[in-house]
Amino acid sequence: MVNKFIRRFYTFLIFGFLYAPIAVLAVFSFNDSKSTAKWEGFTLDWYQSLFSNNYIMKSLYYTVLVALIASVVATIIGTFAAFGLFYMKSWKQKAILNVNSIPILNPDIVTGVSLMTLFVALNVNLGLLTMIIAHVTFCIPYVVLSVLPKLKQMPGEMLEAALDLGATPWYAFKKVIFPEIKPGIITGALIAFTLSIDDFVISFFTTGNGVSNLSIAIYSMARRGIKPEINALSTLMFLTVLVLMLILNKRTKIEEI
Amino acid sequence: MLKKLASGPYLFWIAMFIIVPILMILFFSMVTVESDGSYTFTVSNYVRAFDPIYVTVLLRSLKIAVQATLICLVLGYPMAMILAKMDPRYRTTAVMLFVVPMWMNFLLRTYAWMTILGKNGVLNGILSFFGLPQMTFLYSEGAVLLGMVYNFLPFMVLPIYTVLMKMDKSLIEAAEDLGGNKKTVFTKVVLPLSLPGILSGVSMVFMPAVSTFVISNLLYGGQYMLVGNLIEQQFLVVNDWHFGSAVAMILMLLILVSMAVMNKLGGSGVEEKGVNLW
Amino acid sequence: MKKIFAVVLLVVLMASLFTGCSNSDQVVLNVYNWGDYIDEDIFQQFEEETGIKINYETYATNEEMYTKINKGGTQYDIAIPSEYMIEKMIKEDLLEPIDLTKIPNYANIDDQFKNLSFDPNNQYSVPYFWGTVGIIYNTNLIDGPIDSWDVLWDEQYARQFTMVDSQRDSIMVALKKLGYSMNTKNLDELEEAKQALIEQKPLVLAYVGDNVKDMLISEEASMAVVWSGEASAVIQEYDYFEYALPKEGSNMWFDNIVIPKGAKNIDAAHQFIDFLSRGDIGFLNADYVGYATCNIETMKLIDPALIGTTYAYPDKNLLENFEIFQDPGDFIVEYDRIWTELKAK
Numbered sequence: 001m002v003n004k005f006i007r008r009f010y011t012f013l014i015f016g017f018l019y020a021p022i023a024v025l026a027v028f029s030f031n032d033s034k035s036t037a038k039w040e041g042f043t044l045d046w047y048q049s050l051f052s053n054n055y056i057m058k059s060l061y062y063t064v065l066v067a068l069i070a071s072v073v074a075t076i077i078g079t080f081a082a083f084g085l086f087y088m089k090s091w092k093q094k095a096i097l098n099v100n101s102i103p104i105l106n107p108d109i110v111t112g113v114s115l116m117t118l119f120v121a122l123n124v125n126l127g128l129l130t131m132i133i134a135h136v137t138f139c140i141p142y143v144v145l146s147v148l149p150k151l152k153q154m155p156g157e158m159l160e161a162a163l164d165l166g167a168t169p170w171y172a173f174k175k176v177i178f179p180e181i182k183p184g185i186i187t188g189a190l191i192a193f194t195l196s197i198d199d200f201v202i203s204f205f206t207t208g209n210g211v212s213n214l215s216i217a218i219y220s221m222a223r224r225g226i227k228p229e230i231n232a233l234s235t236l237m238f239l240t241v242l243v244l245m246l247i248l249n250k251r252t253k254i255e256e257i
Numbered sequence: 258m259l260k261k262l263a264s265g266p267y268l269f270w271i272a273m274f275i276i277v278p279i280l281m282i283l284f285f286s287m288v289t290v291e292s293d294g295s296y297t298f299t300v301s302n303y304v305r306a307f308d309p310i311y312v313t314v315l316l317r318s319l320k321i322a323v324q325a326t327l328i329c330l331v332l333g334y335p336m337a338m339i340l341a342k343m344d345p346r347y348r349t350t351a352v353m354l355f356v357v358p359m360w361m362n363f364l365l366r367t368y369a370w371m372t373i374l375g376k377n378g379v380l381n382g383i384l385s386f387f388g389l390p391q392m393t394f395l396y397s398e399g400a401v402l403l404g405m406v407y408n409f410l411p412f413m414v415l416p417i418y419t420v421l422m423k424m425d426k427s428l429i430e431a432a433e434d435l436g437g438n439k440k441t442v443f444t445k446v447v448l449p450l451s452l453p454g455i456l457s458g459v460s461m462v463f464m465p466a467v468s469t470f471v472i473s474n475l476l477y478g479g480q481y482m483l484v485g486n487l488i489e490q491q492f493l494v495v496n497d498w499h500f501g502s503a504v505a506m507i508l509m510l511l512i513l514v515s516m517a518v519m520n521k522l523g524g525s526g527v528e529e530k531g532v533n534l535w
Numbered sequence: 536m537k538k539i540f541a542v543v544l545l546v547v548l549m550a551s552l553f554t555g556c557s558n559s560d561q562v563v564l565n566v567y568n569w570g571d572y573i574d575e576d577i578f579q580q581f582e583e584e585t586g587i588k589i590n591y592e593t594y595a596t597n598e599e600m601y602t603k604i605n606k607g608g609t610q611y612d613i614a615i616p617s618e619y620m621i622e623k624m625i626k627e628d629l630l631e632p633i634d635l636t637k638i639p640n641y642a643n644i645d646d647q648f649k650n651l652s653f654d655p656n657n658q659y660s661v662p663y664f665w666g667t668v669g670i671i672y673n674t675n676l677i678d679g680p681i682d683s684w685d686v687l688w689d690e691q692y693a694r695q696f697t698m699v700d701s702q703r704d705s706i707m708v709a710l711k712k713l714g715y716s717m718n719t720k721n722l723d724e725l726e727e728a729k730q731a732l733i734e735q736k737p738l739v740l741a742y743v744g745d746n747v748k749d750m751l752i753s754e755e756a757s758m759a760v761v762w763s764g765e766a767s768a769v770i771q772e773y774d775y776f777e778y779a780l781p782k783e784g785s786n787m788w789f790d791n792i793v794i795p796k797g798a799k800n801i802d803a804a805h806q807f808i809d810f811l812s813r814g815d816i817g818f819l820n821a822d823y824v825g826y827a828t829c830n831i832e833t834m835k836l837i838d839p840a841l842i843g844t845t846y847a848y849p850d851k852n853l854l855e856n857f858e859i860f861q862d863p864g865d866f867i868v869e870y871d872r873i874w875t876e877l878k879a880k
Contacts, residue, residue: 007339010335010336010339011336011339011351014332014336014410015354015355017407017410018355018407018410018411019358020373020379021366021369021370021372021373022361022366022369024369024372024373024379025361025365025369028372054575055575055591077266077267077270078267080263080264080267081263081264081266081268083263083264084262084264084265084267085264088264096264096268096271099271099275099276100271101460101516102275102279102509103275104460104461104464105460105464105509105512105513105516106279106464106468106505106509106512107464107468107484107485107505107508107509108465108468109468109470109485109488109489109492109505110282110468110488110505110508110509111278113282113492113498113501114278114279114281114282115278116606117278117281117282117285118274118277118278118281120606121281125610133274134274136270136274137270137274137275140267140270140271142461144267145416145457146416146419149419149420149423149453149454149457150419150423153420153423183419183422183423184419187415187416187419190356190415191412191415194356194359198359198362199363200363200364200471201470201471208592208603208609209565209590209592209609209610209611210565210590210591210592211592212592212593214362215362215363215364218362218364218365219364219570219595230365234361234362234365237361237362238357241357241361242357245353245354245356245357246350246353248353310876310879310880311879313879314879371746375753375755376753376754393694395755396740396741474700475746477741478697478739478740478741478742478743480736480739480741480742480878482875482878486878487875487879490874490875490878492602493596493598493599493602494596494598494599494702494874495598495867495871495875496601496602497868497871
């Protein structure tokens with residue numbers, strides 16, 4: 001009983017910690033002042049000026065576009081990579097995993113600058129394409145690291161068993177392996193999407209020519225103090241994500257049943 | 258066949274976009290540009306990096322990153338366990354709710370803490386409501402630490418949770434049946450088995466923490482230099498890519514070594530062959 | 536799960552179709568500017584008048600802009616650096632010459648901003664805004680008079696003020712306080728400035744760039760070293776702030792419009808510079824950003840109350856000891872070293 005109470009209380013505290021700053025942003029998005037410190041009355045003005053701000057809207061579009069493409073591409077490449085790695089010779093797997101961990105261990109700023117150096121050397125114009133490539137690059141390792149433990153926890157020789165029973169490799173992958181590693185793939189995809197949408201440093205170095213994501217937009221705008229439009233945007237983003245998650249959550253449950 | 262082909266695109270990708278760029282940075286760190294534009298090999302960039310001033314910066318970064326990682330682990334592990342043990346009806350929703358804040362922009366989340374910790378922020382508002390004196394929370398090492406923990410906590414919880422979820426529950430039951438009390442079961446069974454998750458979590462928190470420059474800039478107002486700030490400054494303000502590359506290479510090496518050490522420590526307690534992540 | 540991916544892929548596909556719709560024949564001008572340093576509504580007007588579309592991107596410091604342009608991978612048609620950076624870029628051949636005959640509105644620019652030492656014949660740059668660096672303070676919280684850099688070393692104001700997170704400006708403050716030139720190449724003087732800054736560091740609340748105005752308005756800080764336009768923006772909204780120009784002198788800066796090397800649309804860039812130099816457009820920008828215009832026609836439209844204020848158009852005699860930054864060339868490494876050492880302490 002006490003145990004359960006402590007557990008609830010702890011959960012409550014952690015979630016409170018996670019959501020408090022978001023709540024603050026949300027509250028101040030209705031503040032009738034440019035200040036994010038003083039409450040000076042209720043307004044919806046910031047939402048209106050948000051939608052008429054071209055720069056923010058364009059950055060939002062690029063952020064979502066890049067995050068979607070990068071997380072999907074990274075998840076697909078990363079899942080198959082984990083699968084291939086799992087069946088590789090141990091030393092080979094180890095060597096590749098070490099390379100795999102470089103973007104994770106490496107400071108973002110070095111990843112960003114090194115990629116920029118590469119793009120510049122290859123004479124590729126910095127922009128949307130280079131940003132997507134950079135995002136895929138730093139997302140893949142997380143997908144691999146999320147999926148590989150799942151494969152390793154899988155009861156041994158499952159693929160062989162399926163193949164012996166006459167399944168084609170693709171069929172065996174789809175029906176035997178995939179269900180086992182699905183939670184890992186979902187975690188990986190979620191992490192990839194989150195990292196991509198959140199990224200500032202790497203994007204900052206690998207984009208150019210007017211293509212900027214939300215982080216860069218916020219960073220540049222913040223030169224003149226934070227804009228309440230951004231508070232409004234984060235509130236909307238939060239609600240969208242929340243609703244989307246809840247819908248997906250419901251959907252998966254029905255599918256499972 | 259499928260097994261081999263599966264990792265093909267991946268191998269190409271990491272060769273092209275991970276290995277080659279790193280080699281380029283390595284090259285940069287070992288040369289200087291002469292006035293006629295030609296490159297000369299030199300160790301001067303590395304020698305400069307071992308000046309006491311820069312060593313202090315490096316140590317400071319390592320210290321705060323370790324602190325942030327430990328706090329995340331201490332806060333995150335129980336949370337992952339609670340999530341894993343949760344009634345399946347609520348669990349998915351709880352995990353989703355846990356992920357949602359991460360979808361908010363990183364800079365915004367850090368800015369939000371500025372409003373909370375600020376002189377006229379929410380926290381001081383609460384203090385003054387109870388008649389307590391106002392305090393300066395912002396522009397301190399504590400604020401930077403808090404910002405790191407807030408931003409990176411989910412990266413600790415999710416991998417641990419994933420591993421705990423997949424853990425064979427019968428092992429725990431067996432241990433309990435064999436007379437292990439809660440503490441023994443946890444330290445002898447659950448904890449060792451969740452080590453891969455912990456290792457992933459630690460690396461996912463430690464790295465961004467050690468390399469960040471935005472958090473320290475915003476929550477400590479730019480007079481607090483971490484190694485991330487140093488590299489950023491070299492690349493953006495000073496435009497000395499050679500020294501910046503040298504610092505980056507040193508940092509990279511240091512991280513790889515510490516990860517290898519951690520791997521040794523973690524690996525010894527685990528008998529199962531497949532658990533070793535690195 | 537498959538369904539989720541299908542939905543995601545569909546969204547991506549639709550999104551890419553959406554991008555594909557933009558008209559490719561249209562001339563697109565890539566403008567690279569300081570964040571929030573232009574009234575973006577004028578882009579629309581420019582497009583209507585000329586049919587040229589603006590692709591807009593921003594930077595936070597001169598150095599950031601320089602890095603992007605210098606290292607390549609981008610093609611900007613317009614940028615707006617400050618004087619010492621223009622000097623550096625001219626030296627390094629990073630700018631396209633400007634044909635002033637294609638910019639009739641150049642006549643609107645006040646002569647005192649033309650032919651300055653960093654670009655003697657305005658071969659490479661056209662003036663945009665100018666301003667100063669000074670001290671803004673909250674009169675409710677700080678008892679004046681504030682008229683000297685010395686206050687930033689006064690225990691009385693400990694942890695109440697902010698410095699600028701810009702190496703040249705912060706070192707400038709120390710040099711000026713000590714009575715030296717802010718363009719000094721004397722190592723002893725610089726070393727003295729460094730010691731002064733190290734001594735000052737415990738008193739500083741923060742070194743800020745981006746968010747100084749918020750900090751002032753929220754009373755996080757009561758006093759700050761700022762660029763004049765930031766002061767202007769704060770004071771016009773909250774009249775209990777004042778902006779002081781220190782008697783020891785300070786930095787007087789000029790931001791000019793340039794065409795970076797490698798620009799693709801040089802003609803369109805000239806058209807845009809001409810557009811920006813128009814009186815009415817200059818007024819829209821000046822009104823929006825709060826900095827002081829270099830344009831005679833714009834001056835006629837400016838609120839007369841601004842003339843004579845310290846933060847917008849100060850009296851000449853207040854600017855006596857003011858200097859203009861010069862590009863220190865290779866000597867910049869010494870500034871870099873001092874700044875790094877100060878920050879690392």
